[in-house]
Amino acid sequence: MPDLTPSSRAERRRSTERRILDAARGLFAERGYERTTIRAVATSAGVDPALVMQYFGNKQELFRRSVHTPLDRSADGLETPADLLLATLGVKLAGLPETSLAMLRSMLTHPEAAEAVRAGLNTQIDEIAEAVAGEDARLRAALTVMLMVGVTIGHQLLDIEALRDASPERIAAVLRPAVQALIEP
Amino acid sequence: MPDLTPSSRAERRRSTERRILDAARGLFAERGYERTTIRAVATSAGVDPALVMQYFGNKQELFRRSVHTPLDRSADGLETPADLLLATLGVKLAGLPETSLAMLRSMLTHPEAAEAVRAGLNTQIDEIAEAVAGEDARLRAALTVMLMVGVTIGHQLLDIEALRDASPERIAAVLRPAVQALIEP
DNA sequence: CAATTCACTCTACAGATGTTGAGCGATTCC
DNA sequence: GGAATCGCTCAACATCTGTAGAGTGAATTG
Incomplete structure (x- = not known):
């Protein structure tokens, strides 16, 4: 075939x-x-x-x-000017690339996956932190990123009903004020 | 000994x-x-x-x-009047009971752990949803819960620096406006 | 004190897993 | 067209896993 x-x-x-x-x-x-x-x-x-x-x-x-993701910059090392976060979240919810799913799935039990994810998230956090003012920049960036990770896990890996039933747009819309509250002190 | x-x-x-x-x-x-x-x-x-x-x-x-958590109601089936969420998050960050850590750690790779966590989270979501007005109540509740889960994972399981270095109080303080934005439409 | 119970250990098995080395057969090279 | 290359499979290994059954010795019971 x-x-x-x-x-x-x-x-x-x-x-x-x-x-x-x-x-x-x-x-x-x-x-x-x-x-x-x-x-x-x-x-x-x-x-x-x-x-x-x-x-x-x-x-x-x-x-x-x-x-390994060869050149797929949008996969994990996203280009995040603070508010496009939600757009990229939309992408994630629509269907995260399998490479990312594989790492997310394994990150809690496989040390090397954990390290890879940690590194990727820290990169994201640093990028976002630059766009955030204030003392708490890195903390705020980290919380924002973990919000995204949490939502992604609930949606893609745990299949939480309340998230499965909602469209990515609606999720992004509801999330926007929360993200703004996090990255705009 | x-x-x-x-x-x-x-x-x-x-x-x-x-x-x-x-x-x-x-x-x-x-x-x-x-x-x-x-x-x-x-x-x-x-x-x-x-x-x-x-x-x-x-x-x-x-x-x-x-x-199995015998009577530890604060562990997973928390009593959540919408804003005490952050207090319980404080507890989680200070040190989640090992029973919860074990389930969180295994939920992405072990089907039964996944089911248990899913059930626990759905219960939480329902409880919170009751305290939230509007059409999006369940969605908002779910996003709030996954925010907590995301932060907990980053802090307890992945050991993200930016979170490890911050005190639970500071985290709760930064998180508060975001949570309010989620559960108060 | 004799009989019995029972917490506990020893030994072992069957299956699965990651991994290896020998070999076969078709393609490539000269 | 013969030799070498190389993609690929077969068969097997050592190890680790969950698990079962027989046995031992001390606490319990009558």
């Missing part, structure tokens, strides 16, 4: 590598790091488990590569 | 059961469900792994019992 052309060796390699990464990313996002097995990834990619190892060496590295 | 009195059989039983539960709770809170092994719990409690099984039947049940 995929492409019928066996194509060249190099192409095939890239193709299956991508299939493995896609499968891994999906499973990491859905189940988190520990519950995702090499075998499950291999099966989902239609490949032998040993091949996964050959390609990525170990599970850790597979996770890193799955979760 | 513990009590030297071997005491009665019944006492000893309760005592070691509590030791096991304490050990389990601590490990679940620290590592989450999957990374916590029966053997680690047993070792930490100074007991044979088989005894843990004998006492609790299986890991799932051990988790349930570890995480």
Whole structure:
């Protein structure tokens, strides 16, 4: 059912590598790091488990590569002039990229995911803090970011009804005054 | 080093059961469900792994019992008249009970923990929604709750610097206007 | 004090997991 | 067209996991 052309060796390699990464990313996002097995990834990619190892060496590295976002600046290191936060939240609620879902899902139980998320969030916090005046700038930025994270978790990972039933626009609208209260002392 | 009195059989039983539960709770809170092994719990409690099984039947049940909060109403089913939210947040930031930490830690990767947390949060949301007027009551309540969860995760589980360095009072103070903006349309 | 109960440990098993090395067969190179 | 390359699979490993059953010795009971 995929492409019928066996194509060249190099192409095939890239193709299956991508299939493995896609499968891994999906499973990491859905189940988190520990519950995702090499075998499950291999099966989902239609490949032998040993091949996964050959390609990525170990599970850790597979996770890193799955979760790596090449140039997608909007994914995690967003460009946030204080109020566009809500726009990017809209994006997040509409459907966070699987790389981010995978890291969010694993961040509480997998040390490396935790570190990656921590680093990403701290970057965001610093960026936002610059746009905020006052002594509490970093604190306010951090609280704003964790508000976004909390809402995202409730919506995307925990599937809280009250959030699932609301449109991203409505959520953003309700959230706006709260965000303003946080970043505009 | 513990009590030297071997005491009665019944006492000893309760005592070691509590030791096991304490050990389990601590490990679940620290590592989450999957990374916590029966053997680690047993070792930490100074007991044979088989005894843990004998006492609790299986890991799932051990988790349930570890995480069960007997009468601690302030833990998760808080009594929230809309503004006392911040007071209870203060409690959370000062040090969430380990039962809650264990569930929070595991909620993204362990289905049963997810369900328990979802149920607890929905209860909170309902309680808060009653105190909020307007069409968006439940949505506003949900966003408020997820704000709290987000901040708690950042502070307790991810150890975000900007939050770690701030006192609970300061956090509550900065948060107040935002919460008001959410629950007072 | 003899019999029994019972908290507790030892040993072991079955299954899953990450990981490895040998090998096969088609593609590529000269 | 023969040799080398290389994507890929097979079979197997060592380890760790949750879990079960038999047994032991001290507390309890009559």
